Amino acid sequence: MFLNPFEYHRAGSPQEALDLLNRHEGAKLIAGGHSLLPLMKQQLAQPTALIDIGRLAELSGVEKQGDSLRIGALTCHAELASSGMLATHCPILAEAAAKVADPQVRNKGTLGGNIAHADPASDLPAVLVATGATLDLMSPQGVRQVRAVDFFVGLLETDLAENELITAIHVPVLGQGSGSCYLKAEHPASGYAVCGAAVVVELGADGNAAAIRLSFNGLATTPVQCFPVVGALTGTDLADEAIDTAVNSLLSVEDPLGDIYASGEYRVQLAKVYCRRALKIARDRARG
Amino acid sequence: MGHKIRVEVNGRVVEREVEAHTLLVHFLREDLALTGTNVGCETSLCGSCTVWMDGEAVKSCTQLAVQADGTTVTTIEGMRTGDEMHPMQQAFWEEHGLQCGYCTPGMIMATSALLKHNSNPSEGEIREALKGNVCRCTGYHNIVKAVQRAAQGGS
Numbered sequence: 403m404f405l406n407p408f409e410y411h412r413a414g415s416p417q418e419a420l421d422l423l424n425r426h427e428g429a430k431l432i433a434g435g436h437s438l439l440p441l442m443k444q445q446l447a448q449p450t451a452l453i454d455i456g457r458l459a460e461l462s463g464v465e466k467q468g469d470s471l472r473i474g475a476l477t478c479h480a481e482l483a484s485s486g487m488l489a490t491h492c493p494i495l496a497e498a499a500a501k502v503a504d505p506q507v508r509n510k511g512t513l514g515g516n517i518a519h520a521d522p523a524s525d526l527p528a529v530l531v532a533t534g535a536t537l538d539l540m541s542p543q544g545v546r547q548v549r550a551v552d553f554f555v556g557l558l559e560t561d562l563a564e565n566e567l568i569t570a571i572h573v574p575v576l577g578q579g580s581g582s583c584y585l586k587a588e589h590p591a592s593g594y595a596v597c598g599a600a601v602v603v604e605l606g607a608d609g610n611a612a613a614i615r616l617s618f619n620g621l622a623t624t625p626v627q628c629f630p631v632v633g634a635l636t637g638t639d640l641a642d643e644a645i646d647t648a649v650n651s652l653l654s655v656e657d658p659l660g661d662i663y664a665s666g667e668y669r670v671q672l673a674k675v676y677c678r679r680a681l682k683i684a685r686d687r688a689r690g
Numbered sequence: 691m692g693h694k695i696r697v698e699v700n701g702r703v704v705e706r707e708v709e710a711h712t713l714l715v716h717f718l719r720e721d722l723a724l725t726g727t728n729v730g731c732e733t734s735l736c737g738s739c740t741v742w743m744d745g746e747a748v749k750s751c752t753q754l755a756v757q758a759d760g761t762t763v764t765t766i767e768g769m770r771t772g773d774e775m776h777p778m779q780q781a782f783w784e785e786h787g788l789q790c791g792y793c794t795p796g797m798i799m800a801t802s803a804l805l806k807h808n809s810n811p812s813e814g815e816i817r818e819a820l821k822g823n824v825c826r827c828t829g830y831h832n833i834v835k836a837v838q839r840a841a842q843g844g845s
Contacts, residue, residue: 403732410693410710410756432757439752440733452710456757480746504822506800507734509746510753592735593821 403443409451426451434510437519475514475568491575494582498529514568523594528625532600532617538570554624580604581688583680599676603684640685695759700768708755715739717755726766737823740796747803766795778802778840787836789827801837
């Protein structure tokens, strides 16, 4: 498979990247290239020019800012998976990053690239929704913030405008009394999630669930949150039987995705199984 | 329009002009005649094109040659020292960790990168680390044994 010709420009700063993007109609940004290059090989994307932002050090790394973590958009999956900062303050993102594809892909693929691609079978979008993440989108007009839940709008479609660049992802620190878990049923060949469940549980002083956030990938074109299950379990002590009952009776998805590998009905069944397991693990982690 | 790139490949600095759309694996094989790196699926799934870029295993079918500008690349040809095979190559030899051999260069680059991070991996960790490398002869058993042998210093 060969790529169609295109122009190539390497940006020396985020501002230069935006400027290059503005000057080249049909241009795309490239970082690790692990979402974009496969699309280009299949001729599903045919940019006229690639603007390489892969070396912008200011867009990489994890740092704590008050009660949230700022993750540079260029941080690769291997860095997320091994980040001590994430292990302490947002372990679900490290857990999920360690499950993306394989070691070679994790060495190159970036968080920003992953979410800009917005594959419904990707691991990280659902995790960002479950953690309540916010994204910084930079354009010549400045930086605007968008909640992860609002960012994913359809199949391979996001709120990112053509003149914008994702610079950072902010995830709230998961403090004492919180527990989280990401589990997936993975496609045996590709490693993509057939269905994945991201769960964050926060226990109150009484040991009951003060807040629960659920998000699934693989079920619809964008991450699915299941509010009836959340409503039924919030305020309870998250006993195994309560979790099983709530998930089995209340988890439903209208018109779920289906394909040759897994029908929609089967995916919803997988979601129930992985949701029950992930809720129990997150609960146990929250209890310490 | 060509782009001038400068890459250190197997300890030798090379400067070449490449097209923007040239993949790293094609640059290695066709411009530098380093045909030890194989092209398999071309979709970043099979791992036969695995090389090291700045010391980390990457799939060279999913990198542009221009992205490698300024980096250090190691291919299977750069693994031996003089006439001595790399310990991982020797271990694949000893354990018969190959059948047709097509996946072998990528397997050796991926597994030797694993040992840089984890000098004594469990069998499970080895299999997990090989997730991005496919052996269509299904010779995984001896591949895992080879990695274990290399981790134990070839004994």
